[in-house]
Amino acid sequence: MTGSAPGGTETTSESGTALLTDRYELTMVAAALADGTADRRCVFELFARRLPDGRRYGVVAGTGRLLQALERFRFGAADLAALDGVVDAATLDWLRDYRFTGDVDGYPEGELYFPGSPVLTVTGSFADAVVLETLALSIFNHDCAIASAAARMVTAAAGRPLIEMGSRRTHEEAAVAAARSAYLAGFTTTSNLAAGARFGIPTAGTAAHAWVLLHDDEPSAFASQVAALGTGTTLLVDTYDIRAGIANAVAAAGTGLGAIRIDSGDLGELARQARDQLDALGATGTRIVLSGDLDEYAIASLRAEPVDSYGVGTSVATGSGAPTAGMVYKLVEVDGRPVSKRSSAKESRGGRKSAVRRFKPTGTAVEEVVHPHDEAPRLGPHDRTLPVPLVRAGSVVAAPEHTGLEAARDRLRTALVAVPWEGLKLSRGEPAIPTTFRTPGSES
Missing domain, CATH: 3.20.140.10 (nicotinate phosphoribosyltransferase)
Incomplete structure (x- = not known):
């Protein structure tokens, strides 16, 4: 009942x-x-x-x-x-x-x-x-x-969308509640499907590094993802070499590629380089998503960079300290x-x-x-x-x-x-x- x-x-x-x-x-x-x-x-x-x-x-x-x-x-x-x-x-x-x-x-x-x-x-x-x-x-x-930590991140993001993706960093039920609180605070989506089902929160997510590693090479992994999810998908480009990853991503999806995600490294510098490379390849509308141990301070430091959205995990699910x-x-x-x-x-x-x-x-x-x-x-x-x-x-x-x-x-x-x-x-x-x-x- x-x-x-x-x-x-x-x-x-x-x-x-x-x-x-x-x-x-x-x-x-x-x-x-x-x-x-x-x-x-x-x-x-x-x-x-x-x-x-x-x-x-x-x-x-x-x-x-x-x-x-x-x-x-x-x-x-x-x-x-x-x-x-x-x-x-x-x-x-x-x-x-x-x-x-x-x-x-x-x-x-x-x-x-x-x-x-x-x-x-x-x-x-x-x-x-x-x-x-x-x-x-x-x-x-x-x-x-x-919610208090997430609100600070939303302020730091200055209008750029935020994806809550901290489910793997906390208790399974706490993850659902955390997704609800982050959405309340202004995050736009969550990776947690239970939160989506219970609370009507929009969900987001495409593929992890394991997807790329599963395939014999990066181009075939990207081609398979695009075939399954369409050119509007987000391709994770930092499994091997980011510059090669971006080139492979555009080759697989064309200049209409939805987004690339960078999950490691000097995110500010990599975002600038990625934007230049995407534009040079004609993918001027392809968005750049950054993730990887972000908190409100890291997000604030990236405010001047060509970033379109952020994925936040551990820091939001644990109250950022x-x-x-x-x-x-x-x-x-x-x-x-x-x-x-x-x-x-x-x-x-x-x-x-x-x-x-x-x-x-x-x-x-x-x-x-x-x-x-x-x-x-x-x-x-x-x-x-x-x-x-x-x-x-x-x-x-x-x-x-x-x-x-x-x-x-x-x-x-x-x-x-x-x-x-x-x-x-x-x-x-x-x-x-x-x-x-x-x-x-x-x-x-």
Whole structure:
């Protein structure tokens, strides 16, 4: 039995998500059921205390995946059998009937976030909400990290298309989620077919070096690929000698060859030489695709070169040095009373919060204001409130424009245009806009 879910995936009744969690979530539930605190009304917030080192902004990604996972967060017979002995019989009975019945608010996918931004707010009983901690963090920490890195690459590419091709550099399911996050951030295609099937992302890819090595010589490999895929294909020309490879490619496909790909060497110099050679051969419309250990810095360094598109693998699939967004999921309110962690190294701010982003009349963002949920500041003519309703009484109510991939891509493009120009630099620095934290009763 299948059905669609937020984020564009197919779900199956056999594929639950309840055991994608840490043991202590359930032992806390067991203890809370025993001492009578399980039903206390609580608010948890998911946020990042700081951005990864060297980053100026973060990108919200994973909301659609979380909502899809939440709908499948059920403890089936096999799950309960696995938990026998981990928790007591009373807790097993509670888990057997578990359905999240609380509320969730959050930043829409494709929105920017900064230190302290209440990216996700979960309200419900303690037991209802605490079991979602690991699931929410695993999705947001991964997807936000990938999307944030990918957005920097899109900026560095300055309008040139980017192909996500990192599937072989990470866990097979992480690869699918990474492709989704990279596409959200502005990549144009992915090599991952599962991501294409689940999320409707355009896929791309032709042949690897193994294809050339399979054949007795490069000309026969190219001729065979062109015969199978047409002259618009992309031929990989760096298996042997690149100059000979380019000559063989044009000979096989003619001057209408779609593209060549270079995967190694001094990519900037090789791109210039390739462009000159292609033009001299009459293949003036043949595109040049570069790949091979590219990240945002390498892409930026190639901006002046005659490159038409980039293929990015390892760096995008691993967050380009920041594989986690550093998100935390903290209890901030119990029965309407603010609570907070006081540790100097891991301090949190108590009380449920919301956030407003302020803008100049020109559209440039100037400040993020995090405020008590029930004390919203006055909005200027260009300001906007960031969190939106996602779940009410356990049912997904998120509007498609807040979780859909195409809407998220548009939202991120708009958000990045609003970032002050210095906030888009790849160099280290403060967050692109400051965050101001309002305390209860402060002037609005």
